[in-house]
Amino acid sequence: MSSMPTIKTVTAFGAVACALSLTLAGCGQKDDSATAAGADCTTTSKIGFSNPYSEAVSVKAIKKFVTERAKQQGCVEALLDNTTAANLESQRSTIEGWITQKVDAIVILPVDATAFSSLQKRAQAQGTKWLTYSAEMDGQDGSVGFDSYEGGKLIADDMTAWAKEHYPNGDVSAAVTTLVGLPGFSGRTVETTKALDALKIPIVSKQDCADSGCGLQIAEDALREHPDLRIFIGLNDDAGVGALKAFQNAGIDPKDVYIAGADGAQEALEAIKAGTAYKASAAWPLKELGTAIVDLSIAAITGQGSADSTLHHVLATPRNPDEVSKLLEAFSGS
Numbered sequence: 503m504s505s506m507p508t509i510k511t512v513t514a515f516g517a518v519a520c521a522l523s524l525t526l527a528g529c530g531q532k533d534d535s536a537t538a539a540g541a542d543c544t545t546t547s548k549i550g551f552s553n554p555y556s557e558a559v560s561v562k563a564i565k566k567f568v569t570e571r572a573k574q575q576g577c578v579e580a581l582l583d584n585t586t587a588a589n590l591e592s593q594r595s596t597i598e599g600w601i602t603q604k605v606d607a608i609v610i611l612p613v614d615a616t617a618f619s620s621l622q623k624r625a626q627a628q629g630t631k632w633l634t635y636s637a638e639m640d641g642q643d644g645s646v647g648f649d650s651y652e653g654g655k656l657i658a659d660d661m662t663a664w665a666k667e668h669y670p671n672g673d674v675s676a677a678v679t680t681l682v683g684l685p686g687f688s689g690r691t692v693e694t695t696k697a698l699d700a701l702k703i704p705i706v707s708k709q710d711c712a713d714s715g716c717g718l719q720i721a722e723d724a725l726r727e728h729p730d731l732r733i734f735i736g737l738n739d740d741a742g743v744g745a746l747k748a749f750q751n752a753g754i755d756p757k758d759v760y761i762a763g764a765d766g767a768q769e770a771l772e773a774i775k776a777g778t779a780y781k782a783s784a785a786w787p788l789k790e791l792g793t794a795i796v797d798l799s800i801a802a803i804t805g806q807g808s809a810d811s812t813l814h815h816v817l818a819t820p821r822n823p824d825e826v827s828k829l830l831e832a833f834s835g836s
Contacts, residue, residue: 543577548605549799552583553635554593554613555712558740560765560788563832567792575796581605587713588613588683597621600630607631607799609646614683615639631802633809635795637686644802644809646794650686653784653815654693657735657762660782660819662697664760665733675704676733677724679711679741687737690764690784694735703733712737717744725752733760739767739783746773746780754779766818768833774818775826784815788832 551568553561565582572580581600585592590613600608601624608625612618615637622632622639633644665674676698680691698705707724711717717736724731725748734749736742742763749759759779763770766785773780790813802809818826 546577546579547607547800547803548579548581548600548603549796550581550583550597550600550605550608550610551635551795552585552593552596552608552610552612554583554585554588554590554611556582556584557586557713558738558765559767559769559833560739560786563768563788564786564792564795567789567832568795569792571793571796575800578796578800580796585613590614590617594618594621597625601625601628604628605630606803607633607643609633609635609795609799611635611637611684611686612639631799631809633799633802637684644798645811646791646798647810647812648786648815649689649812651689651693653764654690656784656815656817657690657764657782658693658697660817661694661733661735661760661762662701664781665701665703668758668760669703669732672702673730674732675706675724675728675730676735677707677720677731677745678705678735679709679717679720679737681710681712681737683710690737698733698735706731711741711744713740714744714747717741718748719744721745721748722751725749732758734762736761736763738765739763739770740765742780742783743767743769743773746778749779764815766816766829766832768830771818771826771830774820775823775830777820781819783818785818785829787813787816788829 555561568580572578583596585596593613601621608630625632631643634642635646636648638645678691678694681687706728707720709720711720721734734745736745742761746761756779761780762782764784766783770780770783774783794811798809798811801807816825818829
């Protein structure tokens with residue numbers, strides 16, 4: 503079976519942050535250094551990171567790396583939002599609190615960008631730098647991004663190769679999950695839907711879902727109504743992991759099923775490594791993302807260096823077990 507080549511992370515931050523942090527003490531020191539926490543700091547930069555899906559395993563890992571990078575830099579304090587299930591009011595409350603504290607930078611994946619435009623203006627008016635995560639906003643001071651179309655294409659190509667080998671005449675149906683309210687992720691759905699249409703495989707379910715609970719329910723309902731369901735593409739791995747449980751509960755042979763998602767969540771990677779029906783994840787380099795959130799914020803605060811960067815996905819499949827193991831290292835000690 504042919505496959506898409508693995509795409510490596512090409513964005514490098516390296517020593518850039520050290521050069522950017524000339525105004526901060528302790529740059530470049532290790533976590534175990536006595537001064538890494540910035541004992542002699544004349545000032546401490548406060549950076550807030552808000553992702554409204556704090557329940558997602560991959561987001562928890564990113565937060566861990568944000569905290570670690572802040573400690574490595576020294577004189578940087580990381581503040582983390584605990585909003586879950588894309589609760590707009592909870593996220594707004596957190597951002598309002600950070601603005602009141604006059605934090606130095608805010609990095610946000612907004613539930614609804616229009617709902618935060620006034621808060622963005624308030625923050626920037628007092629000197630707080632406003633960076634976005636995945637979803638761009640007008641007038642932002644920087645961005646930590648990734649190309650959702652790239653991730654979608656990785657899965658679309660891998661799924662296409664699998665389907666042509668296992669179901670050359672079609673005879674199966676598919677389910678896809680989306681998040682209409684977050685257009686920054688739409689590329690994933692666009693690419694996989696396009697590929698399924700080209701294969702003439704009907705999509706019998708297309709619903710918003712980004713957690714394992716709804717992934718399980720959607721897959722169970724779809725299997726009940728469409729017993730030929732054999733392809734499930736989750737917007738993220740959390741939805742895909744839920745669907746995996748539905749197929750396992752139904753006793754369907756894993757070799758006949760293709761489940762995929764994105765983000766590189768721990769349970770999804772473990773399922774891929776174990777040879778289950780979970781066939782692929784368009785994974786994020788989680789450590790690099792956590793590092794970027796801190797480093798680009800410092801660039802925006804100091805005005806030294808670019809405060810924008812895009813990271814690339816890594817395609818995790820059973821065919822590259824070493825890459826899967828490397829991605830799983832992000833969750834060690836979590």
